[in-house]
Amino acid sequence: MRNYEITNILREGNVEETKSAVKELLSKYNFTIQGEEDWGSKRLWHPVGQDEQGHFTLIKCSGSPTEVAKIEHEFKLNANILKTLVIRANG
Template sequence: MRQYELTVIFPLEDDQHKAGREQLLADLTANGVEIEKTDEVGDRDLAYEINKRKRGKYVLFTIKADPEKIATLDRIFKLNANIVKYLFVRVEE
């Protein structure tokens, strides 16, 4: 298993934020991902407008996962309407 940082931008609306976060956590655990740490970064301006949104709630996850699972999660997250944007970054050990 490799270590990754997953940065996720959720919508500012509380109902969409909670639904998106619950779905994301369910998807991670269903795919055997180990969540080591979660950091709420807070509300921030986006670098550019995405889906007519200028702000979002940023959350940073430190996870351990198999590389094959990252590709699967990428496909799943694209279908989640409650995620504005996400990014997986492999952490060098």
């Protein structure tokens, strides 16, 4: 098990539903959520498609390194997730 930090930029409008979907996806791949931060809505430096605003979230979790690529792929399939960054955290 490794520790990860996942930063997502979510499309405005369906934030709570998308956050729930992200948590379900992480539990599907046996990731344990250790903490969450909601950074709120911010204007994007560059528009993503038609979206100029995004809702930023950070999830600290732990899980298997072999599952990270699968999670990133599923995030890309979700139209309500504009951008995702998964990094390995220290500790």
